[in-house]
Amino acid sequence: MQARHIRPGQGQAVELKTGQLLQIQTVKGKQVADFVAFTLGDTGEYLSTSATRATNATIVPQLGMTLYSNRRQPLFEIVEDTVGRHDMLFACCDPVRYEMLGAEPGHASCRAALTDALTDYEIGFDRIPSPINWFMNVGIQQRGELEIREPLADAGDYVVLRALKDVIAAVSACPQDMGPTNAFNPTALMIRVFRDAPLPDPPVISNGVPPPTRTGTASPATPPGRLHDTPEATVVRVE
Amino acid sequence: MQARHIRPGQGQAVELKTGQLLQIQTVKGKQVADFVAFTLGDTGEYLSTSATRATNATIVPQLGMTLYSNRRQPLFEIVEDTVGRHDMLFACCDPVRYEMLGAEPGHASCRAALTDALTDYEIGFDRIPSPINWFMNVGIQQRGELEIREPLADAGDYVVLRALKDVIAAVSACPQDMGPTNAFNPTALMIRVFRDAPLPDPPVISNGVPPPTRTGTASPATPPGRLHDTPEATVVRVE
Ligand SMILES: [Zn+2]
Ligand SMILES: [Zn+2]
Numbered sequence: 001m002q003a004r005h006i007r008p009g010q011g012q013a014v015e016l017k018t019g020q021l022l023q024i025q026t027v028k029g030k031q032v033a034d035f036v037a038f039t040l041g042d043t044g045e046y047l048s049t050s051a052t053r054a055t056n057a058t059i060v061p062q063l064g065m066t067l068y069s070n071r072r073q074p075l076f077e078i079v080e081d082t083v084g085r086h087d088m089l090f091a092c093c094d095p096v097r098y099e100m101l102g103a104e105p106g107h108a109s110c111r112a113a114l115t116d117a118l119t120d121y122e123i124g125f126d127r128i129p130s131p132i133n134w135f136m137n138v139g140i141q142q143r144g145e146l147e148i149r150e151p152l153a154d155a156g157d158y159v160v161l162r163a164l165k166d167v168i169a170a171v172s173a174c175p176q177d178m179g180p181t182n183a184f185n186p187t188a189l190m191i192r193v194f195r196d197a198p199l200p201d202p203p204v205i206s207n208g209v210p211p212p213t214r215t216g217t218a219s220p221a222t223p224p225g226r227l228h229d230t231p232e233a234t235v236v237r238v239e
Numbered sequence: 240m241q242a243r244h245i246r247p248g249q250g251q252a253v254e255l256k257t258g259q260l261l262q263i264q265t266v267k268g269k270q271v272a273d274f275v276a277f278t279l280g281d282t283g284e285y286l287s288t289s290a291t292r293a294t295n296a297t298i299v300p301q302l303g304m305t306l307y308s309n310r311r312q313p314l315f316e317i318v319e320d321t322v323g324r325h326d327m328l329f330a331c332c333d334p335v336r337y338e339m340l341g342a343e344p345g346h347a348s349c350r351a352a353l354t355d356a357l358t359d360y361e362i363g364f365d366r367i368p369s370p371i372n373w374f375m376n377v378g379i380q381q382r383g384e385l386e387i388r389e390p391l392a393d394a395g396d397y398v399v400l401r402a403l404k405d406v407i408a409a410v411s412a413c414p415q416d417m418g419p420t421n422a423f424n425p426t427a428l429m430i431r432v433f434r435d436a437p438l439p440d441p442p443v444i445s446n447g448v449p450p451p452t453r454t455g456t457a458s459p460a461t462p463p464g465r466l467h468d469t470p471e472a473t474v475v476r477v478e
Contacts, residue, residue: 050288050329055339057386058382089289089292091287126310145296
C-alpha cells in the first residue's frame with residue numbers, strides 16, 4: 001500500500017492478513033496514535049488491553065510483547081519500537097471528555113474518528129474498545145495517580161506490529177490540544193502496511209546513537225538500541 | 240432483597256435502580272469479586288475501566304470515586320469500602336487462561352460465570368467488559384510489572400456502590416485456585432441490594448480499630464477509618 005497520512009482528529013482503518021506488518025509513525029514527533037483492532041469477519045473478537053495486561057503481567061506495551069484479544073488469543077506482536085513508552089490504560093478521548101475540559105462543542109476526538117474509520121465494518125461508537133495509545137507518555141505515581149506527559153517520540157519514530165491473525169486495525173491521530181498528550185500541538189501520523197516487501201531502512205536517529213535493530217526475533221528482554229541510551233523510556237516513573 | 244450467596248465459579252446478576260446500593264462482601268475474606276455492569280435496557284453502555292481510570296486519573300478504585308461508562312457517563316459511586324485495595328487492570332479469568340496454567344479442561348472461570356449470570360440479558364461471552372476486581376490485590380513494580388498478591392480483605396469486609404443510573408450489575412466469585420488471587424482457596428461472596436432500608440451496622444473489625452464510617456458524603460480525600468491504621472492498603476506498592 002501507499003503510506004496513509006492521518007491528520008489530527010482523523011482515523012484510518014486497514015485490513016491486515018496474518019504475518020503482515022503495520023507501521024505507525026509520527027511525522028513531527030510528540031503525537032499519540034490511538035489504536036484498536038478486530039478480527040476480520042468476526043468483530044466480536046477485538047484487541048483487549050486488559051487481556052494483554054493480564055497475560056503479559058505488565059501495564060507497559062513493549063518490544064516483543066504479544067497483544068491479546070478478548071478471547072485471549074494472540075492478535076499482534078510488537079516487532080519494532082523506536083520509543084519504548086506507550087500507554088494501555090487510558091480510554092480514547094471522546095466528546096464528553098472535551099465537554100468536561102470546557103472545549104467548544106464539536107471538538108474532534110479519537111473515539112469519533114475511530115468510529116468513522118470503521119463505518120464499513122459496523123462497529124459503532126459504543127463498541128470502540130479501550131485502545132493502545134502508541135507514543136502516549138503516562139507516569140504512574142506512588143498512589144496510582146496517572147499523569148499525562150509529553151510523548152518521548154521524535155519525528156520519524158515508530159512502532160511496527162505483526163498481525164498474528166487476519167485483522168482490521170484502526171488508528172487515529174489524537175486531536176487533544178488542551179494538555180500535554182500531544183505537547184499541546186497535535187500533528188500527523190503515517191501508517192504503512194508491509195505485505196511482501198522488506199521494511200525500509202530505519203530513520204536516522206538525530207542524537208547519533210545507532211538506529212533501532214530489526215527485531216523479527218525480538219523478546220521482551222531485548223529492548224531496541226535506542227533505549228540503552230535513554231533508560232527512562234522503559235521505566236514507569238514513580239515519584 | 241434477600242442476600243445472595245455466590246459460590247466460587249458462580250455469578251449473580253442484579254438490577255439496581257438509580258440511588259440503590261449494592262453491597263459486595265467477602266464471607267471468609269481473601270476472595271476476589273469480579274464486577275461488570277450495563278445500563279438497564281441499553282446494554283451497549285457498560286462500565287468501562289479505561290474511562291474510569293482516565294476520568295479519575297488513577298488506576299486505583301477508591302472511596303468516593305465515580306465509575307464511568309464507555310460513554311463516559313457516571314454509573315456508580317463507591318460509597319463504602321472497608322479494604323481500600325482493589326484492581327481495575329486485570330481481565331476476568333477465562334478458559335484460555337486456565338489452559339495456559341495447565342488446569343484440567345472445564346475449570347470454572349469468572350468470564351464464563353458472568354456470561355451465565357447475564358444470560359437473560361443476551362450480553363454474551365465476547366461482550367463481558369474488563370471488570371473491576373473488588374478485593375484483588377495487585378502490586379505494580381518499577382517497570383510496570385504486575386504482581387498478584389493475596390487479598391487484604393478479611394471475613395466480612397465489603398464495598399458498597401451507589402447506582403447513579405438504572406443498571407444491571409453482575410458479580411462472580413473468582414474460582415482461581417492456582418495462585419494467590421484468592422489465597423489459593425476460593426471462598427464465597429455475599430451480595431445485597433439495599434432499596435429503602437438503611438444499611439446494617441458495619442462488621443466489627445477484628446483488630447480493634449473503629450469500624451469504617453458511613454460515607455454517603457464520601458470524597459476521595461476521606462478514606463475509611465480502617466485505612467488510617469493500614470496505610471499500605473491505599474498505596475500502590477512499588478518495589
Ligand atoms: Zn485522543
Ligand atoms: Zn476470576
